[in-house]
Amino acid sequence: MKAIRLVQVGQPLQMQEIPIPSIGVRDVLVRVKAAGICHSDVHYRAGVSPVKTPPVTLGHEVAGVVEKAGSQVTNVKAGDRVCLHYLVTCGECSFCCAGNEHFCRAGQMLGKHRDGGYAEYVAVPARSVLLLPDEIPFEHGAVLMCSSATSLHALRRSRLKAGESVAIFGAGGLGLSAVQLARALGALDVYAVDIQSDKLELAARLGAIPVNAAEADPVTEIRRLTHRRGVDVAIEMIGLPKTMLQAVQSLAVFGRMVLVGISARPLEIDTYREILGREAEIIGSDDHLWHELPLLIEYARRGVLDLSQIVTRTVPLEADAINAVMDRLESFGGDARSVIVP
Numbered sequence: 001m002k003a004i005r006l007v008q009v010g011q012p013l014q015m016q017e018i019p020i021p022s023i024g025v026r027d028v029l030v031r032v033k034a035a036g037i038c039h040s041d042v043h044y045r046a047g048v049s050p051v052k053t054p055p056v057t058l059g060h061e062v063a064g065v066v067e068k069a070g071s072q073v074t075n076v077k078a079g080d081r082v083c084l085h086y087l088v089t090c091g092e093c094s095f096c097c098a099g100n101e102h103f104c105r106a107g108q109m110l111g112k113h114r115d116g117g118y119a120e121y122v123a124v125p126a127r128s129v130l131l132l133p134d135e136i137p138f139e140h141g142a143v144l145m146c147s148s149a150t151s152l153h154a155l156r157r158s159r160l161k162a163g164e165s166v167a168i169f170g171a172g173g174l175g176l177s178a179v180q181l182a183r184a185l186g187a188l189d190v191y192a193v194d195i196q197s198d199k200l201e202l203a204a205r206l207g208a209i210p211v212n213a214a215e216a217d218p219v220t221e222i223r224r225l226t227h228r229r230g231v232d233v234a235i236e237m238i239g240l241p242k243t244m245l246q247a248v249q250s251l252a253v254f255g256r257m258v259l260v261g262i263s264a265r266p267l268e269i270d271t272y273r274e275i276l277g278r279e280a281e282i283i284g285s286d287d288h289l290w291h292e293l294p295l296l297i298e299y300a301r302r303g304v305l306d307l308s309q310i311v312t313r314t315v316p317l318e319a320d321a322i323n324a325v326m327d328r329l330e331s332f333g334g335d336a337r338s339v340i341v342p
Contacts, residue, residue: 010047038060061086061142063083150288160232175237195212231252235260
């Protein structure tokens, strides 16, 4: 089969012909119908976040059709439309048993620690497979499995309560999902912060109050819009020290800032004025959890979460096209979300 692979860190992805993966009795072989191009993949290519020893097939946002199911698989069958939980876990360690499988001691991530979905087929354990309703296109199903799932997990980590206010720093694929999910979870006001006017216009159509950080200091603007109070929750989805600091500085008393964006650079803050003095919190958010995905899929099926304006571009399973998208993402440009359609 054809696969687009990271052969050497710091170099463009390459197309390789590799064998169709074999499966065990509890595994599923999925014919890939859509694979999202995530900013994390850019970090893997660049070496900011390490992958297993290359070569490895990237792609952790995956949806498709079951090609073959192992003899002991009961939750899906050949021909089913599915999307994939990208964490392959043991299901038996203390973290898995507590529902915190993203810390599984034997855990592997699709497209990072094992071959992922930038290919014609991918193999996963059956417990990583979820049925995808007919109402949800494959392209949307793929994006749900990381972009939207990461946003939902971050909002859950923030302990957002109905009636609170939220600022989303970064109006890309994750941020646009976060805008809608924050409103679904009861946020009264949702502010979207970005420097690109087209993304802010889309965020506004999805229910956010836009804050253009290219035209005004976003902290000053958020405090003006909230009558100097600040926001209860800030979600940082960019991964720059500057925007991390802005997210902290935008918080109200007892506010919670959730870090999602990946960065190799440190965050420096005035701990007394910005954390202790407000009893504010900085919370890390990593990946997502299987038990969060059925609700997410149902939000998408009902139209509460609309990805039609977020998945803005499809590209073929070709190295040049995929590398071009990743190059734009590396400079924080490009579409809200691009999806590979083999």
